[in-house]
Amino acid sequence: MVRHSAAQAPNEARSYRDIPRPPVWPVLGAAPALRRDALSFMLEARRAHGDIVAMPLGLRPAVQITHPDLVRHVLIENSTNYGRSPMTDRLKFMLGEGLVTADGERWARQRRMMQPIFQRDKLDGLIPIMTAAVEDMLVRWNVLARSGTPVDIGAQMGQLALDVITRALFGKSGGPLAEDVIRCIPILQEYTASLFWTFNPLAGKLPTPNHRRFRAALATIDTIILRFIRERTxxxxxxxxxxxxxxxxxxxxxxxxxDEKALRDEVITLFLAGHETSANALTWTWYLLDRHPEARDRLEAEAAALGSAPTTAGDLNRLRYARQVAQESVRIYPPVWSFNRLALDADTLNSYTIPQGTTVFIPPWVLHRHPSWWEDPERFDPDRFTSARSAGRPRYVYLPFGAGPRTCIGSHLALMEMQVVLTLVASRYRLRLTSDHPVSAQALITTRPSNPIMMRLEPQAKAS
Ligand code: HEM
Structure with a gap:
């Protein structure tokens, strides 16, 4: 494997205009290509032009970086120079000033307050909650399995992940009110996804039927969350x-x-940040497992060896292979395919000066397929994540949860959830794709399958 360093760049100062770039439109820049197929465009840009590529968004400067040294510079060493990008600002009309959208001192204060809640050792109490949510889903699956009805696995994992985050947030008090939240959250999700690649400044402001539906769902959720907060206070x-x-x-x-507004913003942020990503990761994992029977067999054997549903941190420690499967799945299909920063001041990347206001794309989709760091990157191989094989791999080539001060606050929760769901489901069912067609990925807010993934549920005793 060829390993090269960002520091190998020549010493003379170069400007943004000198950064290699793919052919783009004169005024629109890379925006149309990103909208058409961001995943292929970004991957090809790295292959053809290297680890720093200019990708102007309209007339605004933007670069993609895919070298671990550059990623470390932006996310860690000079992180104070990089703020939230305007693309994230577009979620403020829904999320307010929660952790995902807040910036500066407000973000720092909220993060200080919330960090302890998400520490790994504080999350053990959630394992039985996760197990209970999966058991409820498996009861529903009994009926479907008996009738041989295939399931849309994306929809099933969406419902499950929403159930997990609702129980985690509201505990037993959730009940019927939480059912309304569960009904409304997908409406918010679909609406924001439909706006994602729209560059029309009026988008999201016109009173279309979808917009009205969205506003009604948001109002319902706000009312319920505020009621929970007030009753609890x-x-x-x-x-x-x-x-x-x-x-x-x-x-x-x-x-x-x-205060009440900050609580509302954080609760709705956790709902949205905490379920679509996990649902997505689980969906792709079932897809990958059916296409890699040797990995599925090992996962099933590990689940059988545990002998019962995982309920403690000790159980999760024994589920090493399930963890590796989860890690490898979010390498191949990182739910957050790219995250972005805005340069608050001019900076130097790889000896190129980038102007103030440059958007910096950091795409896990491309980093996780970088041939300098991953052997045969398209191959699903959970053993990449054994400690022996992970040793020596640079930290900043694997970014499913980001890195630095704004790293995902829910990363431990997400990996625990994946371990619990994979193990418990694999101990009862083998999930089989109904079609051999490869499914392609689509870049919206998260990396979604371009078509629903339909699977048959084979009860384990009958699975061959
Ligand atoms: C497989 C599941 C998940 C993936 C792949 C994922 C990925 C990410 C990534 C890449 C970021 C950083 C974005 C950036 O630096 O701009 C992030 C931030 C965040 N994630 Fe996650 N996430 C997952 C699950 C969760 C869960 C379960 C929760 C909460 C219950 C959560 C809450 C958040 C929050 C609040 C932030 C913003 C943190 C901040 O800026 O301080 N995520 N996530």
Whole structure:
């Protein structure tokens, strides 16, 4: 494998205009190509032009970086020079100023307050909650399996991940109110996905039927979340679920609690950031497992060896292969295919000066397929993540959860959830694709299958 360093760049100063670039439109820049097929465009841009590529968005400067040294520079060493991109701002009308959309001091304060809630050792109590959500799904699956009805696995994993995050946030008090949230969240998700590649400034503002449906769903969710918050505040926060933890959170520097608006923004952010990504990762994993029976057999053997549903951190420690499967699945199909930063001031990347206001794309989709760091990158091989084979791999070529101060706050939760779901489902069912056709990936807010993935549920005792 050829390994090269970003530091090998020549010493003379070069400007943004000198950065290699794919052919793009005069005024629109790379926007049409990104909208048509961002995944292929970004991959090909790296292959043809290297680890720093200019990709102007209309008349605004933008670059893609795919070298671990450059990624470290932007996300870690000079992270204070890189803020939220305007693409993220577009979610503010829905998420308010929650962790995903907030910036500057407000973000730093919220992150300080929420970080302890998501530490790995604080999450063990969620394992039985996850197991219970899967068991409920498996009861529904009994009926479908008996009638031989194939399932849309994306829809099933979406419902499951939403159920998990609802139970985690609201615990037992969820009940019928949470059902309304569960009904409305997919409406928000579909609406924001439909706007994702729209560059029309009026998009999202016109009173189309979809827009009205979206506003109604958002209003319903807001009412329910505020009701949960008010009831809980009046009763006094206990120690039962994440809502309690958010109510009890205090800024370690000032001792202040979150106000009602901040709580609302964080709860809706956790709902949206915490379920579509996980659902996506699980969906692709079932797809990959059916196409790689040797990996599926090992996962099933590990699940059988555990002998019961995972309920403790000790159980998860024994499920090493399930973890590797999850890690490899989010390498091949990273749910967040690219994340972006905005340069607050001019900076030098690989000896090119990029102007203030440059959007920097950091695409896990491309980094995870970089032939300098991954052997046979398109091959599904969970053993890449054994400690022996991970040793020596640069940290910043594997970014399913980002890195640096804004790294995913839910990464431990997400990996635990994947381990629990994969193990418990694999112990009861073998999921078989109904068609041999390869499924392609589509870049929306997350990396989605371009068509529904239909699977048959074979009860394990009968699976051959
Ligand atoms: C497989 C599942 C998941 C993936 C692949 C994923 C991926 C990511 C990535 C790449 C980022 C960083 C984006 C950036 O740097 O701009 C991020 C941020 C975030 N994620 Fe996740 N995520 C997952 C699950 C979750 C879950 C389960 C939660 C919460 C329950 C969550 C909550 C968040 C939040 C709040 C942020 C913003 C953090 C900040 O800016 O301080 N994510 N996620």
């Amino acid at each position: 009046a009763a006094g926060a206990g120690d039962a679920d994440m809502l309690d933890a958010l109510l009890r959170a205090r800024d370690p520097e000032t001792g202040a609690a979150m």
